[in-house]
Amino acid sequence: MTYTPVAPFRVSTFDLDQLNQQFADALPQEILGWCVQHLSARLVQTSAFNVDDMVITDLLYRELRPSKPVPVLFLDTLHHFPQTLELVAKAQKRYDLDLRVYQVPEVTSRAAFAARYGEALWDTDIQQFHHLTKVEPLQRGLADLGAVAWITGRRRDQAVTRGEMPIFELDTHQRLKVNPLAAWTRKQSWIYVFEHSVIYNPLHDQGYASIGDEPITTAVEDGEDERAGRWRGTGKTECGIHL
Template sequence: MTVTASVLQELKKSEDDPVNLLRRASELLPGKIAVMSSFGAESALLLAFVAEADPALPVIFLQTGQHFPETLRYRKELAERLGLTNVQDAAPPPARIAEFDPTGELWAFDPDACCRIRKVEPLDTACLPYPVLVTGRKRGQAITRQALSVVEVKDDGQVRLNPLAAWSADEIRQEMVRRDLPPHPLVAEGYPSIGCAPCTHSVKEGQDARSGRWAGLAKTECGIHTAR
């Protein structure tokens, strides 16, 4: 399904109102929109907006098999607290892991391949029914995201909605406090951006929020948000 220009224009009218953007997308594209969430450092705010707009929207969680235990507990607790009724796991087929990463150490010598098998491929499969995907990306997260638009059309025609694109880290923190939303437990330990445990490290104050992801490598994205 291709999202028409008229629908895109309708969505763009709500770019400044995350809840209304999600609500309109759900109304205009019933059954064709899903939310991607890592249940990471700032995920609670986007998921609160989702719950307010339509708690039955599918929320896709990439179950990589390499998450921090804190993330898995947070996923369960936050979904229950917000009343999200359709959180789905997207995981790599066991046969794929057995063939290419039987020891779980692929991340150490080929992190791109690890991300492809554990994240990119499962998401590609999970999102096939959904021409519109919602993400929690923000322009301030990294230099690679500074031009991010709220309503984004990918080269393959897929639409990504980024309701928090223009929000700063301070604005997100303030709104989370106002809504009494619990942060990911690792935030207090210096993890402003949280991915898989082997490839995520704490950062020092003032550093890029994503500098702890694949630290020391010429890698800034896992691949699920880049053209391929």
């Protein structure tokens, strides 16, 4: 199936309530197909290469195959697990991704980051750590790409704080933010992975339900929220890019 874009919409013309009603029971590929057709070259997928992100990439690059590939924006925080970076390379090779990597300006390693901003900044000022490594690079990347809409891999069942998340919403910069897996469950994502042989981070098999930066990500125990291993003990529920 190949989607050919039509004339792009302006975000200001969207009726979000109508869109959310229209796609309330739609499959993720139907939501993504609409985005590809109507948002054309102004659409970006943001990906941390967690399992849900890989589902979306597979749908975009294997099933929908738009005439212009959707750029995949990856934030290299310099603190990822090696397994995450290995998966990024494998995914780029498998799908021939239009991969765009953004990181902290003028810093290229963990050691350089620590020398400039202090050792273990996540312990002393986690808000600043996330602003430097995620919030600012994300906004810079979306601006550079001219994005009017960006796709996330969030689901409502990932955490209590995401329970009412809509499929379509506006971010703080008035871009359209699309959550095509909002109504899916973790089980549905994994069923898709196994049915379509989607590659995924091996840390998922070691109890890491949600994978972020290595120094502040742990495995989760039975009965814990999927995202309980992110920023454990800090009281944080989001890194800042989805507030």
